Amino acid sequence: MNGESALGWVGRHVLGFTSEVGALLLLLLRVARAPFSRTFEWKELLRQTRAFGVESLVVLGSTAALVGGILVIQAGLYVRRLGVQELVGWAAGFGILRDVGPLVAGLVFSGRVGSRNAAELASMATRDQLLGLRAVGVDSVTTLVAPRAHAMVVSLVALYFIGSVISIATAGGTAAALLHIGWPDFWRSFVERTRLADLASGTLKSVLFAMAVALISCHEGLSVSGGAVAVGEAAKKSVVTSALVIVILDLVAAQVF
Amino acid sequence: MIDAEHLTVQFGERRALDDVSLHVEPGELVGIVGVAASGKTTLLKTLCLLVRPDQGRVRIGAGASASSMAMLRRPSDQTDPSDPTDRSDGIAGDAPDGSAAPLLDLTTLSARDLAAVRARFGFSFQNLALFDQLTAEENVSFALVRRGMADADARLRARAQLKAVGLESAAEKLPHELSGGMRRRLALARAMVARPEVGLYDDPFVGLDPVACARIARFIAREHREVGGVTLVAAGDPAPLFAVATRLVLLEEGSIAADLPPDEFARAADPAVARYLGRSRAA
Numbered sequence: 001m002n003g004e005s006a007l008g009w010v011g012r013h014v015l016g017f018t019s020e021v022g023a024l025l026l027l028l029l030r031v032a033r034a035p036f037s038r039t040f041e042w043k044e045l046l047r048q049t050r051a052f053g054v055e056s057l058v059v060l061g062s063t064a065a066l067v068g069g070i071l072v073i074q075a076g077l078y079v080r081r082l083g084v085q086e087l088v089g090w091a092a093g094f095g096i097l098r099d100v101g102p103l104v105a106g107l108v109f110s111g112r113v114g115s116r117n118a119a120e121l122a123s124m125a126t127r128d129q130l131l132g133l134r135a136v137g138v139d140s141v142t143t144l145v146a147p148r149a150h151a152m153v154v155s156l157v158a159l160y161f162i163g164s165v166i167s168i169a170t171a172g173g174t175a176a177a178l179l180h181i182g183w184p185d186f187w188r189s190f191v192e193r194t195r196l197a198d199l200a201s202g203t204l205k206s207v208l209f210a211m212a213v214a215l216i217s218c219h220e221g222l223s224v225s226g227g228a229v230a231v232g233e234a235a236k237k238s239v240v241t242s243a244l245v246i247v248i249l250d251l252v253a254a255q256v257f
Numbered sequence: 258m259i260d261a262e263h264l265t266v267q268f269g270e271r272r273a274l275d276d277v278s279l280h281v282e283p284g285e286l287v288g289i290v291g292v293a294a295s296g297k298t299t300l301l302k303t304l305c306l307l308v309r310p311d312q313g314r315v316r317i318g319a320g321a322s323a324s325s326m327a328m329l330r331r332p333s334d335q336t337d338p339s340d341p342t343d344r345s346d347g348i349a350g351d352a353p354d355g356s357a358a359p360l361l362d363l364t365t366l367s368a369r370d371l372a373a374v375r376a377r378f379g380f381s382f383q384n385l386a387l388f389d390q391l392t393a394e395e396n397v398s399f400a401l402v403r404r405g406m407a408d409a410d411a412r413l414r415a416r417a418q419l420k421a422v423g424l425e426s427a428a429e430k431l432p433h434e435l436s437g438g439m440r441r442r443l444a445l446a447r448a449m450v451a452r453p454e455v456g457l458y459d460d461p462f463v464g465l466d467p468v469a470c471a472r473i474a475r476f477i478a479r480e481h482r483e484v485g486g487v488t489l490v491a492a493g494d495p496a497p498l499f500a501v502a503t504r505l506v507l508l509e510e511g512s513i514a515a516d517l518p519p520d521e522f523a524r525a526a527d528p529a530v531a532r533y534l535g536r537s538r539a540a
Contacts, residue, residue, distance in 0.1 A: 039403075127384055127386060135375060136404075138400075
């Protein structure tokens with residue numbers, strides 16, 4: 001601590017943390033208000049939604065397909081031992097819709113989209129492009145940051161739905177191949193026992209995770225100073241912080257809804 | 258007119274500007290010269306409040322005062338509430354001698370009013386700050402469109418400005434498809450397209466050969482004459498400015514070391530100027 005007292009060290013980190021949280025909350029407020037501004041860039045929202053969503057589709061689809069299979073393989077041991085084949089469809093649906101689906105989508109999204117967003121904004125900041133916007137009287141949050149943040153929410157929710165469908169399909173396929181549970185039985189178990197609340201819970205989590213990735217990546221990108229190294233650092237910090245926050249939010253959400 | 262009084266800017270431990278006062282009358286083209294890290298960029302950014310001074314104030318003439326004050330009071334969303342330069346919600350103006358046109362104190366303006374006032378500034382950044390995804394024409398027309406000009410009119414005006422800097426054939430190109438000199442001219446065209454009352458050009462000569470430097474200096478001087486406002490050009494090398502500047506201000510470690518007409522500056526009678534020119538020629 002280079003001669004700094006323990007109390008000073010704690011104080012400095014507490015101040016740093018509260019400052020970061022405060023900045024994130026202010027950014028959240030401005031991003032939430034932005035669509036009501038006449039200068040909000042709706043075209044940019046559509047462009048970024050397409051970019052974030054389409055670009056993440058292949059990697060998320062592949063991950064979702066694997067996750068569906070893994071869930072059934074892991075459940076297989078107990079299903080055979082306990083003879084509860086009729087619960088496989090429900091277990092897969094419950095796990096995917098409520099927990100694994102949004103969590104995997106969020107983590108993949110933070111790595112794929114959050115890092116890119118942080119790097120792009122950081123690159124713009126280091127090359128004075130954000131200052132350039134201010135120089136002509138344009139609010140960079142309304143025109144640049146908020147459309148990206150809202151696009152992330154739309155994209156991640158859409159990716160959650162698509163990923164969940166793929167996961168459940170591969171779960172059904174794996175159940176048929178390894179556990180000899182026919183697709184009609186799997187589907188019946190899924191439809192009869194899975195509740196709409198499971199889907200609602202997963203959707204809500206997706207929104208929360210997307211907001212976390214959006215705010216953290218935008219904040220890291222905007223608050224950068226320095227050159228190319230700082231751009232890489234912003235992307236790294238965005239991914240690491242987003243992943244941590246997503247897991248914490250998942251833990252909290254599991255208790256609340 | 259632009260009037261800066263006792264500007265002090267501190268970046269952490271480093272004092273980038275130290276009690277700088279500068280007064281520039283309409284029609285003046287002032288060169289801000291000095292070695293690297295002498296405070297040139299910080300001064301230009303502080304003059305348009307992209308950097309907020311820790312001490313001091315910046316005032317500009319109310320210009321077409323009625324329209325500018327009306328512009329200030331017009332509701333606008335073109336603001337940045339988190340703008341670190343935002344300190345107040347008032348509009349400050351004063352008439353120091355009781356009769357002159359009121360001066361607008363930028364350091365007291367809200368983010369909203371400051372955003373409106375920035376329409377009167379043209380700023381070209383040292384590292385250009387061109388928008389990568391926009392074509393040359395879109396880069397130039399961007400500010401006009403954002404300020405409410407019809408898209409077609411903005412494009413026409415952008416085309417004319419690009420022609421003025423010799424980039425008419427590059428209108429549809431992206432910045433990365435242009436050479437360094439062309440990008441620099443594009444940045445100037447973007448800063449000048451709105452015919453700003455206060456033009457602030459941060460080292461537009463960096464990385465260019467002497468011929469290109471002289472060409473850019475002539476272009477800035479021509480635009481300056483046509484608009485008739487205030488122009489400040491920061492430069493590490495004073496050579497391109499000798500022929501066009503009204504006066505040259507030498508910054509040394511964040512302070513003004515000399516403020517002389519170009520011919521006196523070139524004679525290097527002042528020790529600080531002699532020291533600087535010695536270094537500049539050696540480089």
